Amino acid sequence: xxxxxxxxxxxxxxxxxxxxxxxxxxRALSIATGTYIHRKKEIxxxxxxxxxxxxxxNGGPSGEEGELPNYTDEGRISxxxxxxxxxxxxxxxxxxNRFSDLQKESSYNKNFIKIFKELGSEDLKPIPIxxxxxHPFIQDLIKTYQEYTLPNIKLxxxxxxxMQSTDGxxxxxxxxxx
Numbered sequence: 265x266x267x268x269x270x271x272x273x274x275x276x277x278x279x280x281x282x283x284x285x286x287x288x289x290x291r292a293l294s295i296a297t298g299t300y301i302h303r304k305k306e307i308x309x310x311x312x313x314x315x316x317x318x319x320x321x322n323g324g325p326s327g328e329e330g331e332l333p334n335y336t337d338e339g340r341i342s343x344x345x346x347x348x349x350x351x352x353x354x355x356x357x358x359x360x361n362r363f364s365d366l367q368k369e370s371s372y373n374k375n376f377i378k379i380f381k382e383l384g385s386e387d388l389k390p391i392p393i394x395x396x397x398x399h400p401f402i403q404d405l406i407k408t409y410q411e412y413t414l415p416n417i418k419l420x421x422x423x424x425x426x427m428q429s430t431d432g433x434x435x436x437x438x439x440x441x442x
Contacts, residue, residue, distance in 0.1 A: 277349070281414040288412025289349070293393070296349045299339030301393060340390035346376055350409065375401060 273296065280291035287303070294301045350372055377388065379399050385391045396402055 273348070281412045283414050283416065285410050285413040286406055288414065289406045289409050292349045292412050293341075296345045297339050297341050297393060299393060301339075301397070339393045341393050341396055342390040343376055343380060343388050345390075346396070347372060350405065350411075 276295045277292050280288055280295055282288035282291060290301050290303045379396070379401055380388050380391060383391050383395050383399065397406075
C-alpha cells in the first residue's frame with residue numbers, strides 16, 4: 265500500500281491566507297500559476313504631497329497606480345488553475361450539504377468559460393494572466409472573495425474575553441467558533 269501523498273499546491277493555497285483578503289487571492293494565484301503576480305497598492309495616504317496629488321489629477325504615474333493595478337507580464341493561467349484557486353476549501357461558513365460544492369463549481373465554471381471566450385480563448389486554452397486580471401468580473405471576484413482571509417486572532421481573543429466577563433463562566437477553547 266502506497267503512503268498517502270501530500271497535495272503540495274493545495275497545502276500552499278491553504279497557507280496563502282492574509283489579513284487583506286485581496287492580497288490572499290493574489291498570493292493564491294501566484295502559487296497556483298507558479299508566477300509572481302504583483303499588485304500595486306492603491307494610494308491611501310492622507311499625507312500625500314502636492315506634487316503627487318497634481319500628478320494623480322493629471323493622469324500621471326500616481327493616478328494610474330491608484331486606479332489600475334500593475335501586474336507581471338509573465339505567465340498564463342488555465343481554466344483548471346483558475347477553478348482551483350477559487351474553490352479553496354478553507355471556508356467553514358458555507359453550506360455543508362452534498363450539493364454546495366457542485367453549485368459553486370458550476371457557477372464559477374460557467375462564468376470562467378464565458379470570460380475565457382470573451383478574452384479570445386474559444387478552445388479554453390490558457391490565457392495571459394495580465395489579460396484575465398483586467399476583466400471586470402475577475403476584478404470584482406478578487407475584491408469580494410473571502411476564502412483567503414486570515415482570521416484576526418486578536419479580535420477573536422477579545423471576543424472570548426468579553427464572553428467570559430459577561431457570562432462569569434470559564435469558556436474553553438472548544439466553545440470558541442472561529
